[in-house]
Amino acid sequence: MRKIYYICGVILLSIFFGGETGYCQSREVEDSLGRLVHVPTNPVRVVSLAPSVTEVVFALEQGHRLTGATRFSNYPPEAKHLPRVGSYIHLDVEKIVSLRPDLCLAIKDGNPVDAIRKLERLGIPVYAVDPRNLKAVMGMISDIGGLLGAEAKADEIIEDMQERVEKIRAAVSGISEYPAVFFQIGVAPIVSVGTDTFLHELITLAGGKNMTAGPKPYPRFTVEQVIVMAPDVMIITSMDRGKGFDSVRARWKQWENIPAVKNNRIYLIDSDIVDRPTPRLVEGLEVLAGYINPDAFQAIP
Amino acid sequence: MNSFNTSLISRILTVSSCLFIFLLGIMLLALSAGSAGSGIREGIRAVFSFFVEDPARDPILQTIIWQIRFPRVILAALVGATLSLGGLVFQALLRNPLAEPYILGISGGSAIGAIIGILMGFSRFPGVSITAFAGSMATLSLVLMMSSGQTVLKKDALLLSGVMVNAFCSAVIMFLISLTQDARLHNIIFWLMGDFSLVEMNQVYIVAATVLPCFVLVFCLSNSMNLMLMGKDIAQSMGVNFKLVTIALLITTSFMVSATVAQCGLIGFVGLVIPHLLRLLLGADHRLMVPACIIGGAGYMVTCDLLARTLPEHGEIPAGVITAIIGAPLFIFLLKKSKS
Numbered sequence: 001m002r003k004i005y006y007i008c009g010v011i012l013l014s015i016f017f018g019g020e021t022g023y024c025q026s027r028e029v030e031d032s033l034g035r036l037v038h039v040p041t042n043p044v045r046v047v048s049l050a051p052s053v054t055e056v057v058f059a060l061e062q063g064h065r066l067t068g069a070t071r072f073s074n075y076p077p078e079a080k081h082l083p084r085v086g087s088y089i090h091l092d093v094e095k096i097v098s099l100r101p102d103l104c105l106a107i108k109d110g111n112p113v114d115a116i117r118k119l120e121r122l123g124i125p126v127y128a129v130d131p132r133n134l135k136a137v138m139g140m141i142s143d144i145g146g147l148l149g150a151e152a153k154a155d156e157i158i159e160d161m162q163e164r165v166e167k168i169r170a171a172v173s174g175i176s177e178y179p180a181v182f183f184q185i186g187v188a189p190i191v192s193v194g195t196d197t198f199l200h201e202l203i204t205l206a207g208g209k210n211m212t213a214g215p216k217p218y219p220r221f222t223v224e225q226v227i228v229m230a231p232d233v234m235i236i237t238s239m240d241r242g243k244g245f246d247s248v249r250a251r252w253k254q255w256e257n258i259p260a261v262k263n264n265r266i267y268l269i270d271s272d273i274v275d276r277p278t279p280r281l282v283e284g285l286e287v288l289a290g291y292i293n294p295d296a297f298q299a300i301p
Numbered sequence: 302m303n304s305f306n307t308s309l310i311s312r313i314l315t316v317s318s319c320l321f322i323f324l325l326g327i328m329l330l331a332l333s334a335g336s337a338g339s340g341i342r343e344g345i346r347a348v349f350s351f352f353v354e355d356p357a358r359d360p361i362l363q364t365i366i367w368q369i370r371f372p373r374v375i376l377a378a379l380v381g382a383t384l385s386l387g388g389l390v391f392q393a394l395l396r397n398p399l400a401e402p403y404i405l406g407i408s409g410g411s412a413i414g415a416i417i418g419i420l421m422g423f424s425r426f427p428g429v430s431i432t433a434f435a436g437s438m439a440t441l442s443l444v445l446m447m448s449s450g451q452t453v454l455k456k457d458a459l460l461l462s463g464v465m466v467n468a469f470c471s472a473v474i475m476f477l478i479s480l481t482q483d484a485r486l487h488n489i490i491f492w493l494m495g496d497f498s499l500v501e502m503n504q505v506y507i508v509a510a511t512v513l514p515c516f517v518l519v520f521c522l523s524n525s526m527n528l529m530l531m532g533k534d535i536a537q538s539m540g541v542n543f544k545l546v547t548i549a550l551l552i553t554t555s556f557m558v559s560a561t562v563a564q565c566g567l568i569g570f571v572g573l574v575i576p577h578l579l580r581l582l583l584g585a586d587h588r589l590m591v592p593a594c595i596i597g598g599a600g601y602m603v604t605c606d607l608l609a610r611t612l613p614e615h616g617e618i619p620a621g622v623i624t625a626i627i628g629a630p631l632f633i634f635l636l637k638k639s640k641s
Binding site: 071084086087090092093094095097098100112114115118121122 | 335336337361362364365368369370491498499501615616617
């Protein structure tokens with residue numbers, strides 16, 4: 001019985017003194033999945049559960065609020081020094097709890113539901129974002145900006161992104177025929193991107209025709225199929241930080257009848273700027289546009 | 302027939318309590334260590350401060366110990382006990398020292414069932430547990446069918462059938478995985494190698510409710526197992542219903558093994574390491590070996606899980622990797638010894 005009194009006392013004390021950590025003032029918001037979450041009005045111990053979320057928080061100039069981030073949170077460089085809480089797909093719940101967060105920012109695709117439920121059961125508010133396309137990424141930046149009191153900065157970032165996207169849209173509108181693009185994200189097996197991905201959206205915006213559009217998000221291909229596709233441009237992401245690019249390109253070089261090989265249009269792109277839902281996607285879009293339609297985009301720096 | 306006399310009971314109690322003290326020690330260590338970063342000494346103090354009134358205790362550390370580490374330690378103990386007992390039963394029934402649920406393909410069969418259940422969108426319980434049990438029964442009958450000419454279970458035939466069934470199971474698992482493209486894939490792969498990282502108390506209750514009655518049943522049949530080892534005719538003349546006991550034990554064992562596979566994936570070789578180690582120390586009496594294997598297996602699995610989450614600097618390795626690294630060399634050693 002005495003133990004129960006004691007536990008009640010601890011809870012009361014933590015509510016009473018909780019003001020210092022921002023717990024005492026909270027509000028209810030709806031996250032991207034339509035769940036109601038009690039978040040502190042001024043969160044000061046935020047744990048980001050994905051590298052993209054970490055990037056967004058830093059872009060909003062709210063990096064000082066972060067107390068933990070997942071592995072591979074490598075941008076901006078300051079993010080590398082944050083305590084690690086596992087990888088975004090295999091969260092270290094124990095480590096997250098030990099950092100005493102007052103808010104966790106989760107991402108729908110990737111973070112395992114079981115881990116998120118466990119965090120919530122332990123009383124940690126988890127706000128989930130679901131950035132599945134460029135528009136939703138802007139929505140996510142605005143949402144996180146709202147949570148962290150950085151609405152003005154969020155608007156500024158979104159405006160800049162929209163402006164740069166518009167510039168590319170305008171340049172593409174003059175192109176009569178989109179070049180055929182084969183985008184390779186996996187080497188063995190050869191994996192490309194379907195319709196419901198960022199990359200498809202970016203390729204299309206950049207004035208390219210995604211040869212692998214289709215319902216499967218990450219379809220697999222054989223060399224034969226790629227030769228038949230006859231892409232004008234081939235773009236390979238740096239899944240292993242660019243180390244394998246030369247050997248992959250050398251392997252494609254033996255198929256002279258692929259137009260992209262014949263015209264020497266095989267390119268490498270940093271995967272971090274095209275597959276992470278962050279403000280840097282626009283940077284990725286500009287690089288892609290330069291690869292796919294070099295003539296139309298020479299003017300854009 | 303009074304098969305439990307006083308000296309045997311006192312021997313069982315002594316051995317069990319010794320092993321139990323070892324188990325408690327390991328569990329204390331497992332509760333105290335983890336990625337949260339507090340040292341072992343502080344962890345041990347935090348565990349004890351739950352039972353006494355310590356004003357200096359840290360509520361966050363208490364949460365981590367009792368709501369994150371405690372469920373996984375208990376589940377690891379239950380799984381270790383089940384697998385180790387499963388190994389003991391198979392070794393006795395099939396009269397083969399190398400029999401074990403994983404090596405015979407029983408675990409692999411459960412895994413196929415479980416993956417099918419997961420891909421069909423069933424919940425962990427009861428859906429996936431039922432498909433896992435169906436998978437284990439299918440492989441068990443397959444192994445027995447392949448290895449039994451007439452009535453005799455030949456040593457090598459059994460082992461070879463198990464290896465083949467296991468290879469077939471791995472192929473089917475790889476096939477199912479290559480069909481999967483979504484986010485569940487990573488989770489399935491991690492789960493396949495034995496994963497305790499996100500255990501909830503309700504999982505522990507489900508596994509406990511499933512396997513504890515099986516433990517009792519196996520213990521009740523432990524004397525029959527002793528007699529059966531002497532041969533079918535002797536056992537039958539001593540009043541053992543050979544067929545019934547064999548079937549009851551095979552189904553019970555497959556049932557409890559599949560229950561653990563459905564919750565935390567494939568963990569191999571536990572049923573090999575622990576029964577052999579304990580047999581060296583305690584002899585072959587199953588009335589003593591059954592409780593010893595249950596408690597010893599629990600302690601061993603908690604140790605492997607502790608290593609799995611404290612050895613790597615970041616994240617954790619699947620517990621099944623640790624048990625295989627320890628178990629597979631032992632299997633080769635035993636195979637070599639039994640041949641010579």
